Amino acid sequence: MNENHYYNAEDLQKFGSIGEFQQPLAEKFFGWYGEVFKDSELSAREKSLIALAVAHAVQCPYCIDAYSSDAFEKGWSEAQMMEAVHVAAAIKGGAALVHGVQMMNKVKEIAM
């Protein structure tokens, strides 16, 4: 085992093994996960693009690998995928910036 890094691309293939330590909860999670990504009110294709954006927002390298492949395989173009990443980034950036109002409120509260 390589202990000099936290992420290993091969670990993604081992995701299913989390059941080794807690099988019932793993089964619930993977069952729910599978249901979530099925064609329903949103298509599996649309869900894949949402997942790609969220993967970037939560900065999960495993999820980015998985949903970059999945979204491309489901027919999204490079430009559409990058726009989805920009949406994630804009929300993350906006989320940081909107706290600027809180900062302003605090400063105004204490400033003369």
Next chain:
Amino acid sequence: MTNENKAVLPLQNEKVSMQYRHHKLAEAAVQREILEHGRNGSDTMVPFQQKLSESGLYPLHPTGIQIFQLNVGKVCNQVCRHCHVDAGPDRREVMSRDTMRQCLAVLQQHPEFSVVDITGGAPEMNPHFRWFVEEVSKLNRKVMVRCNLTIILANKSYHDLPQFYKEHGVEVVSSLPFYTQDRTDRQRGEGVFEDSIKALQWLNDVGYGYENSGLVLNLVFNPAGAFLSPPQAQLEREYRKALLDNYGIRFNALFAITNLPISRYLDYLLQSGNYEKYMDKLVKAFNPVAAAGVMCRNTISVGWDGFLYDCDFNQMLDLKVSTAAKHISSFDAMALNSREIVVCQHCYGCTAGAGSSCGGAVT
């Protein structure tokens, strides 16, 4: 610049076949070696035969020949990056009228061969193509032509192909790797999408693709890269909506076909560093149900020179049928129906996921 360098220039443009470029992968034996032992001769991939054995399917036998597939030549107006035939304008292999006559004689003797599937290259570029379609249409079989679409617009002499197909009740199977320009052109060449759309509109104009017209127009999806097809039914819905909304195009069904690691697609996989990962993906997706329904079990494939193969892919790898008689001139239906189908590592392409055949998914 030396003459030698000039000769190499088309390599970058990829407007010619690998055979023309004297590419080592133009040799079937080199491809087979890579497929069996990996690029460094150290491949540890599970042999396809072993996978079949585990599913109780080895040796693989036919279920009865129904589809008589002819590859009438390797000449094509396109040079697609994924082509397993290595077809192109520079190829010279075309089926002769004599060989076609031998095929017609076999078809006459075997009314149980209910489908005649004509492929290429661009089959329409064979000088005897129209004669053959006229003759075979008299035999009361379903006749399919695998049309690359752009040939219809290639020059005036092909403009009447939709009408010709209609007159002979031909089922048209057309490659359209995607419903957007970008992905189609990347795989098939610049301008191919635009011409394909026009050709589809011409086919629609004579009645193809409309329900109840009796004129069947099916489309073929190939992944434009090192990945497998999305589910066929879902993809068909997306194609139907996009083509109708954007271009007013109608079609009957979509076939999702997996790219097999042969010829130019094998070259792409090796050059892009995707070969091992792609093969691993195919092996992991092995589906015994798809394996039981593979097309080689009900198909016989005839090469441009009359030799017989289990499928068009084996044809390109020069893996002839295992029977003693290997040529259309000595066609032995009984022996062929009890033959052992020749399999190799590329066969994983037809058994992955929902399976893949010339008619799309098999499960």
